[in-house]
Amino acid sequence: MARTESITARRINKTIIYVVCIVLALLSILPFWIMFVNATRSTPEIQRGLSLLPSSHLMTNWHVLTSKSFDPLKGFLNSLIVSGFSTICAVYFSSLTAYGLVVYNWKLRQPFFTFIMCVMMIPAQASAIGFYQFMYHMHWTNNFLPLILPAIASPAIVFFMRQYLLATLSLEIVEASRIDGSGEFATFNRIILPIMMPAIATQAIFAFVASWNNLFMPLILLTDKAKYTLPIMVSLLRGDIYKTEFGSIYMGLSLTALPLFVIYFLLSRYIIAGVALGGVKE
Amino acid sequence: MRRKGVSYSKYGYIFSLPFILVFLVFSLYPILYTAFIGFTDMKGVIPKPIHILDNPFQNFKELIVDNVSFRQSLINTFILWIANFIPQIALALLLTAWFTNRRLNIKGQGAFKVLLYMPNIITASTIAVLFSTLFAYPMGPVNSLFHALGWSDAPIQFLQSRNTARGIVSFIQFWMWYGNTMIVLIAGVMGINPALFEAASIDGASGVQTFFRVTLPSLRTILLYSLITSMIGGLQMFDIPQLFITPAGGPDNATLTTSVFIYGQAFKGSYMYNKAAAASMIMFIIAAVLSALLFYLMRDRGEAKIRKQHKKIEKAAKAAARGM
Numbered sequence: 001m002a003r004t005e006s007i008t009a010r011r012i013n014k015t016i017i018y019v020v021c022i023v024l025a026l027l028s029i030l031p032f033w034i035m036f037v038n039a040t041r042s043t044p045e046i047q048r049g050l051s052l053l054p055s056s057h058l059m060t061n062w063h064v065l066t067s068k069s070f071d072p073l074k075g076f077l078n079s080l081i082v083s084g085f086s087t088i089c090a091v092y093f094s095s096l097t098a099y100g101l102v103v104y105n106w107k108l109r110q111p112f113f114t115f116i117m118c119v120m121m122i123p124a125q126a127s128a129i130g131f132y133q134f135m136y137h138m139h140w141t142n143n144f145l146p147l148i149l150p151a152i153a154s155p156a157i158v159f160f161m162r163q164y165l166l167a168t169l170s171l172e173i174v175e176a177s178r179i180d181g182s183g184e185f186a187t188f189n190r191i192i193l194p195i196m197m198p199a200i201a202t203q204a205i206f207a208f209v210a211s212w213n214n215l216f217m218p219l220i221l222l223t224d225k226a227k228y229t230l231p232i233m234v235s236l237l238r239g240d241i242y243k244t245e246f247g248s249i250y251m252g253l254s255l256t257a258l259p260l261f262v263i264y265f266l267l268s269r270y271i272i273a274g275v276a277l278g279g280v281k282e
Numbered sequence: 283m284r285r286k287g288v289s290y291s292k293y294g295y296i297f298s299l300p301f302i303l304v305f306l307v308f309s310l311y312p313i314l315y316t317a318f319i320g321f322t323d324m325k326g327v328i329p330k331p332i333h334i335l336d337n338p339f340q341n342f343k344e345l346i347v348d349n350v351s352f353r354q355s356l357i358n359t360f361i362l363w364i365a366n367f368i369p370q371i372a373l374a375l376l377l378t379a380w381f382t383n384r385r386l387n388i389k390g391q392g393a394f395k396v397l398l399y400m401p402n403i404i405t406a407s408t409i410a411v412l413f414s415t416l417f418a419y420p421m422g423p424v425n426s427l428f429h430a431l432g433w434s435d436a437p438i439q440f441l442q443s444r445n446t447a448r449g450i451v452s453f454i455q456f457w458m459w460y461g462n463t464m465i466v467l468i469a470g471v472m473g474i475n476p477a478l479f480e481a482a483s484i485d486g487a488s489g490v491q492t493f494f495r496v497t498l499p500s501l502r503t504i505l506l507y508s509l510i511t512s513m514i515g516g517l518q519m520f521d522i523p524q525l526f527i528t529p530a531g532g533p534d535n536a537t538l539t540t541s542v543f544i545y546g547q548a549f550k551g552s553y554m555y556n557k558a559a560a561a562s563m564i565m566f567i568i569a570a571v572l573s574a575l576l577f578y579l580m581r582d583r584g585e586a587k588i589r590k591q592h593k594k595i596e597k598a599a600k601a602a603a604r605g606m
Contacts, residue, residue: 025397050426093300100297121573123518126566129559130315152304184293213405215521231407264403268396276469
């Protein structure tokens with residue numbers, strides 16, 4: 001008797017859980033779905049009401065969008081250059097630093113690690129004004145270097161790589177390669193980097209997405225239209241010239257989101273696993 | 283004489299050098315420079331020789347005492363953070379409890395995780411503009427939806443009232459981040475020793491009891507980690523408040539965050555670099571104090587003790603080795 005009761009109770013419970021999960025999943029999809037659908041609809045259609053089915057104005061919206069100096073290809077390319085190089089810098093040098101922290105026994109090792117933990121807490125905006133003035137005096141505004149080079153010092157990635165190395169690297173490999181006459185840098189590049197590949201892949205995804213999505217720094221540093229990255233272009237969609245062109249605003253938004261959607265669905269398993277790894281600090 | 287092996291310790295310094303150099307040039311120097319600018323009269327587009335003010339703390343004083351919108355921006359940042367963090371952590375915990383409960387055995391977990399995390403990957407500026415278009419007046423998709431469902435007779439000006447503007451900004455932050463928090467928490471639960479759960483189930487604990495008595499206490503470190511990262515992120519909240527409502531700041535400055543304030547002071551025509559720098563420093567100090575506080579709470583007392591003992595043993599071993 002009590003048993004059947006608990007089974008019905010569990011069934012009701014599970015139904016509630018599935019309903020909540022499905023509602024939340026819909027909530028995640030719906031805004032993007034509306035965005036993609038509206039990219040294919042004309043502005044009057046959009047103003048007439050909500051629709052979940054695409055219409056036929058994709059090309060019109062594209063033409064309106066690009067006629068107003070919105071150059072998604074240029075923005076895409078600029079974003080790709082900045083995000084690509086800063087990702088390479090971030091993962092390579094973070095791995096190098098983490099290797100230095102794990103393998104070598106040096107006097108300042110522990111203080112340096114504590115210091116990295118503290119640096120992780122500094123909000124980016126705290127240094128923005130000084131950074132801008134510094135770059136202005138160096139004539140480095142409208143240059144991609146100030147958006148790429150700082151990635152070499154990425155404390156959070158160093159932290160992650162250190163944890164990964166502590167868990168996976170046995171120092172015997174390093175010893176063995178020394179006996180075989182390999183220099184320290186050669187050991188790192190040829191033997192350690194391949195070992196670290198799983199960690200590098202997850203961190204590369206995050207570094208790339210973070211850089212791709214960064215608005216604050218590029219907005220401050222880049223004033224030349226030819227240098228704009230995609231997030232800045234998105235911010236232009238908010239401006240007056242698009243005020244009444246809803247169709248092309250959605251079109252512009254879809255274009256900036258599409259590459260990330262593709263990457264995400266291809267790599268979602270690794271991304272989810274990566275968030276999980278990054279979150280567990282043991 | 284025993285020959286000492288080759289010392290490799292110098293490579294520790296060499297390998298850390300790029301990090302240290304880049305940090306000094308691109309982080310530390312700009313921070314110090316920002317702090318310095320905060321004490322000066324630097325403003326305007328055309329560079330002029332700058333001077334330290336007669337009363338060096340004048341910018342800080344003016345911001346804290348006289349500037350209503352700066353104080354408002356600090357309050358807003360706090361309100362927006364609290365309003366998105368509490369529902370975010372609550373929902374994340376609930377989902378974690380469901381997804382990690384073996385007895386429930388929720389199907390399609392993988393797909394749910396992928397979908398719920400999805401908003402986190404898309405550019406925040408895209409999401410800000412997307413939502414502002416969705417909430418458009420008089421005929422945006424949300425207004426059409428409300429009309430179709432019969433929830434409203436006349437179109438609603440969502441972005442013209444303080445509370446709805448704040449509510450929507452908090453909702454977007456919540457919507458973007460609860461999936462992330464959930465995955466971090468799930469990973470935390472996976473890291474808990476399974477023996478604990480077994481013991482609880484042998485003792486006849488119910489699902490709810492297990493969650494509150496076993497899971498939550500073991501998640502303490504991860505919860506505090508989420509709190510710290512969320513807090514730092516919340517202090518920096520920029521893209522969404524900046525782009526969601528134009529002009530940035532929203533109705534009656536209701537969504538003006540500190541970052542938006544700093545950006546507005548320095549880069550949007552007024553070029554008040556000194557004020558912006560002083561505001562950055564105040565923000566930096568708040569972040570430092572809060573982080574220190576949370577770190578203090580987070581430190582694992584037991585582990586610190588063990589580490590101390592470990593060091594003692596190591597020292598003794600070294601001394602013994604030298605003695606030989």
